[in-house]
Amino acid sequence: xxxxxxxxxxxxxxxxxxxxxxxxxxxxxxxxxxxxxxxxxxxxxxxxxxxxxxxxxxxxxxxxxxxxxxxxxxxxxxxxxxxxxxxxxxxxxxxxxxxxxxxxxxxxxxxxxxxxxxxxxxxxxxxxxxxxxxxxxxxxxxxxxxxxxxxxxxxxxxxxxxxxxxxxxxxxxxxxxxxxxxxxxxxxxxxxxxxxxxxxxxxxxxxxxxxxxxxxxxxxxxxxxxxxxxxxxxxxxxxxxxxxxxxxxxxxxxxxxxxxxx
Amino acid sequence: xxxxxxxxxxxxxxxxxxxxxxxxxxxxxxxxxxxxxxxxxxxxxxxxxxxxxxxxxxxxxxxxxxxxxxxxxxxxxxxxxxxxxxxxxxxxxxxxxxxxxxxxxxxxxxxxxxxxxxxxxxxxxxxxxxxxxxxxxxxxxxxxxxxxxxxxxxxxxxxxxxxxxxxxxxxxxxxxxxxxxxxxxxxxxxxxxxxxxxxxxxxxxxxxxxxxxxxxxxxxxxxxxxxxxxxxxxxxxxxxxxxxxxxxxxxxxxxxxxxxxxxxxxxxxxxxxxxxxxxxxxxxxxxxxxxxxxxxxxxxxxxxxxxxxxxxxxxxxxxxxxxxxxxxxxxxxxxxxxxxxxxxxxxxxxxxxxxxxxxxxxxxxxxxxxxxxxxxxxxxxxxxxxxxxxxxxxxxxxxxxxxxxxxxxxxxxxxxxxxxxxxxxxxxxxxxxxxxxxxxxxxxxxxxxxxxxxxxxxxxxxxxxxxxxxxxxxxxxxxxxxxxxxxxxxxxxxxxxxxxxxxxxxxxxxxxxxxxxxxxxxxxxxxxxxxxxxxxxxxxxxxxxxxxxxxxxx
Numbered sequence: 001x002x003x004x005x006x007x008x009x010x011x012x013x014x015x016x017x018x019x020x021x022x023x024x025x026x027x028x029x030x031x032x033x034x035x036x037x038x039x040x041x042x043x044x045x046x047x048x049x050x051x052x053x054x055x056x057x058x059x060x061x062x063x064x065x066x067x068x069x070x071x072x073x074x075x076x077x078x079x080x081x082x083x084x085x086x087x088x089x090x091x092x093x094x095x096x097x098x099x100x101x102x103x104x105x106x107x108x109x110x111x112x113x114x115x116x117x118x119x120x121x122x123x124x125x126x127x128x129x130x131x132x133x134x135x136x137x138x139x140x141x142x143x144x145x146x147x148x149x150x151x152x153x154x155x156x157x158x159x160x161x162x163x164x165x166x167x168x169x170x171x172x173x174x175x176x177x178x179x180x181x182x183x184x185x186x187x188x189x190x191x192x193x194x195x196x197x198x199x200x201x202x203x204x205x206x207x208x209x210x211x212x213x214x215x216x217x218x219x220x221x222x223x224x225x226x227x228x229x230x231x232x233x234x235x236x237x238x239x240x241x242x243x244x245x246x247x248x249x250x251x252x253x254x255x256x257x258x259x260x261x262x
Numbered sequence: 263x264x265x266x267x268x269x270x271x272x273x274x275x276x277x278x279x280x281x282x283x284x285x286x287x288x289x290x291x292x293x294x295x296x297x298x299x300x301x302x303x304x305x306x307x308x309x310x311x312x313x314x315x316x317x318x319x320x321x322x323x324x325x326x327x328x329x330x331x332x333x334x335x336x337x338x339x340x341x342x343x344x345x346x347x348x349x350x351x352x353x354x355x356x357x358x359x360x361x362x363x364x365x366x367x368x369x370x371x372x373x374x375x376x377x378x379x380x381x382x383x384x385x386x387x388x389x390x391x392x393x394x395x396x397x398x399x400x401x402x403x404x405x406x407x408x409x410x411x412x413x414x415x416x417x418x419x420x421x422x423x424x425x426x427x428x429x430x431x432x433x434x435x436x437x438x439x440x441x442x443x444x445x446x447x448x449x450x451x452x453x454x455x456x457x458x459x460x461x462x463x464x465x466x467x468x469x470x471x472x473x474x475x476x477x478x479x480x481x482x483x484x485x486x487x488x489x490x491x492x493x494x495x496x497x498x499x500x501x502x503x504x505x506x507x508x509x510x511x512x513x514x515x516x517x518x519x520x521x522x523x524x525x526x527x528x529x530x531x532x533x534x535x536x537x538x539x540x541x542x543x544x545x546x547x548x549x550x551x552x553x554x555x556x557x558x559x560x561x562x563x564x565x566x567x568x569x570x571x572x573x574x575x576x577x578x579x580x581x582x583x584x585x586x587x588x589x590x591x592x593x594x595x596x597x598x599x600x601x602x603x604x605x606x607x608x609x610x611x612x613x614x615x616x617x618x619x620x621x622x623x624x625x626x627x628x629x630x631x632x633x634x635x636x637x638x639x640x641x642x643x644x645x646x647x648x649x650x651x652x653x654x655x656x657x658x659x660x661x662x663x664x665x666x667x668x669x670x671x672x673x674x675x676x677x678x679x680x681x682x683x684x685x686x687x688x689x690x691x692x693x694x695x696x697x698x699x700x701x702x703x704x705x706x707x708x709x710x711x712x713x714x715x716x717x718x719x720x721x722x723x724x725x726x727x728x729x730x731x732x733x734x735x736x737x738x739x740x741x742x743x744x745x746x747x748x749x750x751x752x753x754x755x756x757x758x759x760x761x762x763x764x765x766x767x768x769x770x771x772x773x774x775x776x777x778x779x780x781x782x783x784x785x786x787x788x789x790x791x792x793x794x795x796x797x798x799x800x801x802x803x804x805x806x807x808x809x810x811x812x813x814x815x816x
Contacts, residue, residue: 017809018809021806025427026799043779044777046777120793122782123781127359204441205434225418228418230357231357248333
């Protein structure tokens with residue numbers, strides 16, 4: 001724990017000792033500002049709608065920007081070896097860096113609390129739905145941060161790390177299309193080889209089950225429910241699981257590199 | 263390259279390295295020599311030992327296997343955990359966080375759903391994933407200004423029904439384009455006209471009673487107009503009313519009929535009063551038309567007779583027929599806004615109920631209560647009465663005074679159910695130059711006559727309302743938020759008139775969340791805009807630049 005904390009503190013500080021931390025905050029606040037400014041012109045402020053409306057920009061642009069340098073820069077400048085030969089285990093290193101980047105993300109989210117405060121000051125409403133949307137956003141963001149860290153561990157090139165991170169997030173966002181496509185494929189195939197006399201309705205049910213099964217993996221669909229006024233714990237458990245899987249993969253990647261270096 | 267060449271190269275590189283500025287310490291050179299010897303061996307040396315290489319390969323293989331195996335195992339464990347969590351606790355650990363409790367079912371619905379004895383099947387005639395686009399298309403059709411897109415998803419509401427029913431209600435989604443047979447299966451006789459049903463429609467069926475009902479998307483949202491901006495908006499969610507009513511309808515073994523009387527220039531309920539007909543449907547009534555000129559008695563299955571804007575009075579024969587019907591515990595609803603018709607025969611009949619339909623037109627003198635500045639369209643009051651346990655306001659127009667007739671018989675109970683403000687004025691025979699003194703003018707009356715009531719015969723009930731625009735589709739589409747109150751009034755009126763569970767069936771329409779800012783204003787908003795769009799982001803960029811400059815020199 002001591003090691004995790006030390007690494008997290010160091011990396012969190014490093015983030016704001018470079019311009020990137022402030023640039024990320026500036027972009028995030030600008031996006032929020034544009035949306036909020038537009039809304040209050042009409043005497044209106046829906047915080048949950050605000051968060052939901054450009055969360056994809058955060059996931060696709062800001063999170064890769066935040067995570068791309070986490071491991072790849074260490075490799076590039078040669079400090080990874082120092083880190084790996086330090087008393088901290090690989091798990092502690094990964095968790096420390098993850099905690100740092102989650103801290104930066106939470107700082108970013110915290111800056112946007114200005115908008116609910118302004119809304120309340122203007123006599124508006126910040127309801128439970130907005131709180132739910134914030135929580136969903138934070139937990140899915142944490143999952144995507146883990147993906148970004150994994151991508152960063154794969155290569156010493158920050159651009160490639162960012163591209164891998166973006167590609168993975170895009171893939172996860174497009175699962176719904178893939179699920180729908182697979183549902184159609186299943187229907188078509190069953191139609192061709194229908195030796196069991198499956199009815200149209202049964203085929204439709206199988207197709208729906210297949211696409212629902214694939215879409216179950218879609219984080220964005222799960223996040224949507226928060227914006228629709230449903231707060232549920234299973235998506236949060238899923239987002240945490242997604243983060244755990246990618247942190248585990250990150251550890252494995254670093255372990256592999258460590259052993260292969262002899 | 264031979265091993266001898268290699269040794270020479272190494273020796274050469276050692277010589278090259280011996281420069282003053284990068285001279286290598288002697289012990290390092292000796293260590294390097296030892297490594298070279300170990301690698302190439304002495305000439306002629308034995309082949310390099312393979313043992314260490316084998317050990318490394320084996321270790322790498324073991325590590326690789328462990329790495330892949332542990333990854334697969336970890337992912338599998340996480341996946342299984344998630345599946346179990348979702349299926350066991352997913353529905354339990356789920357809350358309605360919407361501002362207006364959109365997905366929380368009303369107590370009335372809970373009573374209906376938990377009391378189900380039959381299995382109910384609700385089939386959405388579309389793919390569930392396509393709901394958002396169907397909803398948006400529906401709103402686009404009306405150019406609705408407030409979509410409320412983030413709340414009020416009917417599929418989520420129906421999940422609540424399924425969860426509450428404990429397995430009695432099954433909700434499924436079948437696209438008729440992909441499964442054409444579903445139309446025939448759900449509606450074998452073509453009574454529901456499913457082939458022409460609007461996008462987003464559901465069919466509610468009960469296999470035991472063999473009854474089914476179509477619930478269209480227009481029944482799920484109260485789209486109404488904003489008079490100030492001449493645009494349509496979504497005033498609330500009425501999906502729960504529609505589905506609970508449909509479930510109750512299909513699950514009930516008997517279906518009483520409300521007859522809309524024709525033959526006196528009445529409005530057509532299927533085109534001008536669809537909303538009103540829906541209220542009756544939700545209360546488990548079938549609706550039919552009846553031309554009383556062609557019958558000698560009112561059908562026995564008539565739960566109520568409804569006259570919508572008759573422009574011709576009934577005949578004496580028809581009056582007697584109606585009187586017989588009412589004496590037998592019949593129920594009658596009469597909607598007669600202001601027009602030039604005098605209802606002599608109707609009044610003769612209504613004398614038994616202490617009600618008179620006058621020829622007086624009503625206007626509102628209080629300008630604050632006028633709608634759009636029109637003195638003949640105004641906000642009226644619904645006092646507590648037989649049909650309403652609470653008082654509220656609604657909007658109506660083209661109103662006629664419905665007056666109580668003085669009577670002291672104990673078997674008759676009358677109530678004024680609709681009143682103007684104290685500034686109401688009635689114009690005798692519609693003459694604006696013959697106004698009454700300002701006062702609360704009665705615009706609607708209810709009456710219950712128990713004089714003919716026996717063990718087998720119910721009391722007779724009548725409701726007469728003096729405004730046609732109260733519940734017409736055109737009016738409801740123009741009344742904005744007030745349309746919900748007009749609906750509510752009619753719902754309770756029908757509830758009382760038909761003895762439908764003593765007001766227990768009304769499910770309030772759910773309003774959409776409101777995010778209006780109630781304080782601040784032009785300057786405050788402008789300053790805030792500048793702050794959040796320019797000052798804060800620019801401040802952060804300046805900070806980034808300062809950090810960049812400082813780091814550049816490090």
